[in-house]
Amino acid sequence: KRRAEVAAALDDDRLADVLEELPEDDQIEILGKLKEERAADVLEAMDPDDAADLLSELPEEDKERLLTLMRPDDAADVRRLMAYEERTAGGLMTTEPIVLRPDATVADALARVRQQDLSPALAAQVYVCRPPDETPTGKYLGTVHFQRLLRDPPFTLVGALVDSDLPPLGPATPLPAVTSYFAAYNLVAAPVVDESGSLLGAVTVDDVLDHLLPEDWRETEFHEEGVQGG
Known part of the structure; x- marks a missing residue:
């Protein structure tokens, strides 16, 4: 009640x-x-x-x-x-990452990153794509990390800052491979792209952890002294 x-x-x-x-x-x-x-x-x-x-x-x-x-x-x-299967990149992803066109500016990107309702993981980077801007997008071009956004002038186009070296995840990528991917590249979020090259969404590290921990982990009492001792 x-x-x-x-x-x-x-x-x-x-x-x-x-x-x-x-x-x-x-x-x-x-x-x-x-x-x-x-x-x-x-x-x-x-x-x-x-x-x-x-x-x-x-x-x-x-x-x-x-x-x-x-x-x-x-x-x-x-x-x-x-x-999508639950324990795959497609089943883990959110469909609402920050998507920008290549002609958006750093100022545009930072304005989106500052949105209060974004989780820290989703605010960590923006995804640059051809239109349409909603997932599934046009051709996925790459990512720009927010630290790069902070280093460049506000009028710079994000298309000039794109990191295209990071291979995206496919939606069928199983959870163990997703976990290894996050560990290998030291990521807090990762793009999920289909075979046609469209961005489908982004997987965030908190969702990966949710599926790695025991199902009752939220009900387990959190002992501060245990963390300090560990």
Whole structure:
């Protein structure tokens, strides 16, 4: 009862943030206590990959009903993510990285990086692509790390700063290979590109860790003294 009261008191964006940090069983329980229209609004406010993970745990009938109530663009992103195996780059990725055209400036890129609702991993780099700018994009050209953005004049075009040496991940890349890729290149985020060269999304290190840790890791008590001792 108390959980339902707290959920009712939070706005959609805040409740979405809370759900993303809860264990799976708690997510399902809280979502099930919401009216369907509000549940759809909260799913829209969640990161698409987290919404896809949550919906995939629901009965097929409930899942389809909520997807129908969501905005078509948001529902399409979630359906696309649910089409991939969970423990692959496609199943781990978010469809909302920072995408810029090559004629965007460093100032444009930094304005996008500064957006408050971006996670640190997603803000770490921008992905330069030909139009269209929404995933799946036009031809993926490469990435520009935010540290490079800080070193160049604001009027510089990001197309001139692109790092094209880093090989992107394919959507079917399995989790162990994704993990090795992050370790080999010291990354916090990585592009996922299909066979046609379009950017599909980005995998972030927090999502990789979520799938490497035990399922009940969020329920494990965090002992500060243990961390200090380690």
